[in-house]
Amino acid sequence: MSVGLVIVSHSEKLAAGVVELAAQMAPDVVLVAAGGMDDGGIGTSLEKVMTAMGLADTGAGAVVLTDLGSAVMTAESALEFLGSPETVLLADAPLVEGAIAAAVSAQSGASADGVCKAAETALAPVRATAVGEVHGVEHQGNESQDGAAQDGGPQKAESQDDGAVTALLTLINPMGLHARPAAALAGQLGAMDVEIEVNGVDGQSVMMLMTLGAAQGTELNVCATGPDAQRAVDLVRSQVEAGFGEL
Amino acid sequence: MSHTLDAAWAQRWLRLSAAVIAENRMALIELDRAIGDGDHGENMDRGFSAILEKLDAEPPATPGAAFKLAAMTLMSKVGGAAGPLYGTAFLRAATAVGDATELDVSTLAAALAAARDGVVARGKAEVGEKTMIDAWTPAVEAAAAAAAAGADPAAALEAAATAAEAGAISTDPLIARKGRASYLGERAIGHRDPGAASSALILRAAVHAAEDEA
Numbered sequence: 001m002s003v004g005l006v007i008v009s010h011s012e013k014l015a016a017g018v019v020e021l022a023a024q025m026a027p028d029v030v031l032v033a034a035g036g037m038d039d040g041g042i043g044t045s046l047e048k049v050m051t052a053m054g055l056a057d058t059g060a061g062a063v064v065l066t067d068l069g070s071a072v073m074t075a076e077s078a079l080e081f082l083g084s085p086e087t088v089l090l091a092d093a094p095l096v097e098g099a100i101a102a103a104v105s106a107q108s109g110a111s112a113d114g115v116c117k118a119a120e121t122a123l124a125p126v127r128a129t130a131v132g133e134v135h136g137v138e139h140q141g142n143e144s145q146d147g148a149a150q151d152g153g154p155q156k157a158e159s160q161d162d163g164a165v166t167a168l169l170t171l172i173n174p175m176g177l178h179a180r181p182a183a184a185l186a187g188q189l190g191a192m193d194v195e196i197e198v199n200g201v202d203g204q205s206v207m208m209l210m211t212l213g214a215a216q217g218t219e220l221n222v223c224a225t226g227p228d229a230q231r232a233v234d235l236v237r238s239q240v241e242a243g244f245g246e247l
Numbered sequence: 248m249s250h251t252l253d254a255a256w257a258q259r260w261l262r263l264s265a266a267v268i269a270e271n272r273m274a275l276i277e278l279d280r281a282i283g284d285g286d287h288g289e290n291m292d293r294g295f296s297a298i299l300e301k302l303d304a305e306p307p308a309t310p311g312a313a314f315k316l317a318a319m320t321l322m323s324k325v326g327g328a329a330g331p332l333y334g335t336a337f338l339r340a341a342t343a344v345g346d347a348t349e350l351d352v353s354t355l356a357a358a359l360a361a362a363r364d365g366v367v368a369r370g371k372a373e374v375g376e377k378t379m380i381d382a383w384t385p386a387v388e389a390a391a392a393a394a395a396a397g398a399d400p401a402a403a404l405e406a407a408a409t410a411a412e413a414g415a416i417s418t419d420p421l422i423a424r425k426g427r428a429s430y431l432g433e434r435a436i437g438h439r440d441p442g443a444a445s446s447a448l449i450l451r452a453a454v455h456a457a458e459d460e461a
Binding site: 037038041042043044045046047048069070073074076077078080081 | 290322323328330331332338370
């Protein structure tokens with residue numbers, strides 16, 4: 001049972017489209033569209049949003065993403081009507097990027113807080129997210145890892161003195177690290193107890209991986225720490241070497 | 248001779264609001280066309296028309312139930328920002344009056360204050376930003392003053408409506424700080440805020456609902 005998502009938009013089609021897109025990357029997550037007015041016109045409907053919140057929260061909570069202006073107000077109003085349930089969170093995030101990041105996070109089994117955070121950091125500056133905001137707290141004592149990843153140049157897979165596991169991999173599939181494999185990788189890595197960076201970005205974030213724009217032939221510098229570091233790097237290696245199943 | 252503020256009054260208020268919004272539909276559209284996207288009159292008319300249908304289908308038994316019906320309907324049918332703003336106002340008012348069958352003056356003042364606070368919470372606007380709040384805040388203060396002076400509920404409503412009308416007029420020279428009108432900068436000067444105007448109309452309808460010899 002994973003956290004569900006509610007997609008609120010002024011447009012019925014836009015909400016349905018975001019759900020369709022996110023579903024590609026998160027097949028097991030309940031995604032509910034709440035777009036347009038009751039008659040299908042442009043606007044937002046409290047009833048639709050409240051119904052969607054009920055459907056999306058199957059026990060693990062739900063995260064709500066909205067498009068513009070009054071969609072936020074309608075979502076807030078719906079939460080107020082429902083007595084401000086602690087299990088339903090409103091994400092302050094861009095609709096499309098946030099929904100995809102949230103869906104992948106939910107697919108990997110994150111809590112509602114984690115899913116909400118994934119949505120809200122979907123567009124965070126690449127380096128700031130990879131090194132600072134997301135990992136800032138847990139990262140203490142691992143500073144040398146960043147140095148290794150940055151300055152160490154190409155490395156073969158090896159265990160560093162500080163416990164970091166690294167690998168230098170080359171993308172061989174024609175499409176490179178596009179949306180589907182990025183989602184698959186981030187999802188699987190998200191379920192592991194690991195801090196992992198791929199070319200300096202958070203490997204557990206689908207949006208960060210996609211920002212790399214890594215095409216065929218691109219080298220990926222992978223650096224992981226934590227209990228599951230070896231398993232995580234092995235996973236990335238096997239996926240990259242298999243061309244993400246696209247060969 | 249004024250009526251007590253009971254469920255029948257609340258229903259009359261909503262019906263008179265629907266009538267006055269329908270009557271002023273074009274005027275509100277014109278106000279909104281000047282500084283917004285021109286849909287306020289139509290959206291509000293659609294919302295209050297839907298309230299009439301619900302009142303006919305299931306007449307609420309208390310003022311609180313009537314406010315909740317209005318809240319739910321406006322949030323579902325209005326579509327634009329006015330839906331959640333007015334919806335939240337009625338929802339908070341419903342919570343403030345609870346199960347009371349009749350509103351005394353202090354409950355009325357508390358309900359108006361709760362409604363205003365709801366609009367502030369939802370819209371994040373303050374007095375002087377050319378929004379509904381410019382009508383609601385003077386109304387809340389006038390009602391509270393009337394209640395403190397021992398006025399009866401109808402007199403407090405009258406004071407609130409009069410203050411809201413003055414508050415709506417006070418938005419004419421303001422530069423908008425919230426919503427679409429804020430994009431216009433100084434060009435919004437000289438135009439009344441449509442939300443403040445509809446707020447004044449609705450509060451005046453509450454007075455008429457208490458005066459009507461039903």
